[in-house]
Amino acid sequence: MPQRLAATKISALEIQSFRGVTDCLTIDFAARDGKPTSLLILGDNGTGKTSIVDAVEFALRGRVSRRGNAGTKVKREARDLLHLASRPNVVVEVGGKRYQRGRPRPSSLGKHLRREIVPGFHLAPATISRADIDVFWNLEDRERMRFFFDYLRREYRHAGYHALEAERLAAAVDVAETAILKSQIALAIAADVPISDIPVSDRVTFYQWRARQWPAYATAAGSTPYGASSPQRMKAIRSLPNYIQRANSDLAADLETRHDLREQLEAATQAAGGTPGELPPVVASELPALLAEISSEVTAAFLHIAGLPHVLGIVIAVGDEEGELNITCSLTPGNHVDPRQVLSEGALDLLALLLMLEVARACTKRGQAPVLVLDDVWQSVDTVHRTAVLAYMFDGNFKKWQLVITVHDRLWARLIEDKARRQGFPLKTLRVVAWSPESGPVVRQGFLGTPAQLEQQIENSETDILVGHAGKALEELADILSASMRVSVTRMEGDRYTLEGIWQPVYSALRKASLPSDIIEPANRINDLYVLRNTAGAHFNEWAQTLSDAEARSFARNVHNLWTATHCSICGATLTATGIPSGPQYSYRCKHPGPETLADAHPQASPL
Structure with missing residues (x-):
């Protein structure tokens, strides 16, 4: 790991009006010697732990999100929804430099970021969450590589991001087409006209047909067919039977929805650098090589920790189709099966966690800072594997990393503290003791041992x-x-x-x-x-x-x-x-x- 990356660690985090954090909350990452250290954050569910780790991701990469079942990002609200008048603001200190994101503040608080990513955090998300582990095995092989769509990207909004957005919008257009067909049928029945007579190829053609069919809908000469409604026009429309008004309004609304989606789809396609029907790959071109690179590390770690005598190895292979990632268990030479057929739920979660950890570690070899947030992932680790996983983290490949670990289980917290102490892994403990809508999380420092x-x-x-x-x-x-x-x-x-x-x-x-x-x-x-x-x-x-x-x-x-x-x-x-x-x-x-x-x-x- 390059020395400059080893020094790229978080020293402090200031959060205000961000999700569940109302008052200004300062998280000090400094150990007793004044150097940035790893954090263990213990708190009951609902006390604001995830708001804190979301603030880390938001400050470093400008996003608050979670992956959905298709590997896409599901946007989450960054604002404090209980106090909408206040705009979110997060300040992070990394490698001796301060960066602020959200509400513009005095320049003395640090460089204000909009779409820029903090240097050293452009190749991978800073957070692995329990939700990531839960969703990983729900993905089909042909979609699983898309889980890593935002890895190895150097821009805030990269081509893969826009390609996924275009795919989502294309699917939304298809849904809108179905809604239009239903509304078209309803209007045909209400007006007693053939379905084929009702034009729905675009909204303008429909509005022109509607004005001919019911002159009350006609607009003034020279205005658009869907122009502003005058009081006289609205009075004439209200004179029509209610079922005619309702059927026309429903179809018009569906056509407007499709029109807006088509415009968004065109913009996303252009931003992705593609053409209609031909989008660039969702995942980075370097990702297949990275996944092949970590196959042996994942196998070694999984076999050591899981200790399953019937599993000889884990094979990670990139499929022929874009986005296809095949993960199999080798039971005997030449006998490869889907892990979901032979592994318990706990072993599957362990394998997914190790895969994500090794991907994160491979990104540091390419320029990512050795900082990682593990949000409630330990609840996905079986009791029998806990000690071995902690040894893998604290005395193995992540010994020199800065980790932020959240847990809600006090026993897990004490085990993590004890293992870190025994392995000589520097770790500072914070307890989120309460949460209130007026101020947000109440954080206390102190070991749990x-x-x-x-x-x-x-x-x-x-x-x-x-x-x-x-x-x-x-x-x-x-x-x-x-x-x-x-x-x-x-x-x-x-x-x-x-x-x-x-x-x-x-x-x-x-x-x-x-x-x-x-x-x-x-x-x-x-x-x-x-x-x-x-x-x-x-x-x-x-x-x-x-x-x-x-x-x-x-x-x-x-x-x-x-x-x-x-x-x-x-x-x-x-x-x-x-x-x-x-x-x-x-x-x-x-x-x-x-x-x-x-x-x-x-x-x-x-x-x-």
């Missing part, structure tokens, strides 16, 4: 509840550290363990490692309280009830402090034993600067 939840409990919970949460947090932390620090722990049958059995070996390793005081001191205080517990011989819940409020909060605070001290303050990576012949060396898996006290207290424990 155990230490963040424990910190909230310290301030608000009763003693027994607080100690219960702190005990679970300590058990989770001890389990993490036992693995990362390579501490030997005696586990029971079935890999079960108790907090007592795992904490003491971890505490012993911490104490012997000559680590800094911000790690050792909370560990000592935690252990001192545990000694009191063991002396009293109480079960954990009974012990919790004997603690004073101050002791309970001290215990919880020290668990929280130990957790934060043993994890990187920037990305959350865990203190890890790298192992050398003379003894363990402790460091963070990430390359972020660690606490200075860690290096001072133990020279061999400086961050990697």
Whole structure:
């Protein structure tokens, strides 16, 4: 990936009067070190997550849309429909430059864009949504390549866009022709005239015939047959039977509709560079080669993640017809079948997601910025595949990308946070906690993991509840550290363990490692309280009830402090034993600067 593209990341986003966002909402993409980072956005359905990611697409590429079943774009409203007087405005900062789109604002806010695309985002949409995955397998082979009609395009409105628009308009003209025929029959019955006598080839010919048939419809000399109606003319028309008026009005309206559609079709055909009946290809000429290029990557990723023994490979082949894309599963050499015949719904969704991800990655090799929004796509991934998909994203081909991930499932959010931390993938979490029609989404920053939840409990919970949460947090932390620090722990049958059995070996390793005081001191205080517990011989819940409020909060605070001290303050990576012949060396898996006290207290424990 070219260095200049690697630096093309979003630093900030300002949204106002855009879809579900009313008040000015600022999304800060900066990590603790000030550099742009990836975002995880958690919020219930209906709280405005999609309005935020739509604003990203709108700011970068000037569109708010979703793909329909034919691969075409279905336009969506960019305005805040609850406050129509306000015009939408979005400002995005990318690579140190600011761009604004929508309502013109002072130039100090950034370059105002109309149909221009932000540099680095012209080859592919910035967003993959769950709707994209849902619709992909509903497309026939002959239409499936059209799903990617807006990939590898360098203009805001490209030839393929206009060709699709022309096809849509041509289909609308056909529908209008059917409506005209029905109205023609209705008028023939009402007026008791042969159908063939009613001209419908164009609107002018019909209006002229109508004026001859019913002089009340005649217009003044020198005016058009469908000219403005004078009061006298309208009075004469109203004297006709109602069924005659209605039948004439219906047919006239259908003819006007067809006339407008024909004009739009002609304009779209010219814009596409084609002629009536002969339009340019909908997809970019380079797309077939790109799809063939990613076939092996999609196969490798799918086989690794899905682990289906009956599937030997995935074959992606471009058909003979324009727009045809054949995707098959290879079961045995020479035996290729439609994936929908042999894959579960979850496996089909996984395959579609991997295909879209690899297309996006191939676009970065051609000049697209490594920025991708994944809007609610994780709900399409089966539980058994979640960990492997996250590893594929965070520790594989997308490790250096900027991702914006939206979820509404808190369990998924915690899993994503934890996997990112373990893989050293920088990720910032935002929570959309509410939405109101007056202001829009209410966004809060903060990790969703155990230490963040424990910190909230310290301030608000009763003693027994607080100690219960702190005990679970300590058990989770001890389990993490036992693995990362390579501490030997005696586990029971079935890999079960108790907090007592795992904490003491971890505490012993911490104490012997000559680590800094911000790690050792909370560990000592935690252990001192545990000694009191063991002396009293109480079960954990009974012990919790004997603690004073101050002791309970001290215990919880020290668990929280130990957790934060043993994890990187920037990305959350865990203190890890790298192992050398003379003894363990402790460091963070990430390359972020660690606490200075860690290096001072133990020279061999400086961050990697």
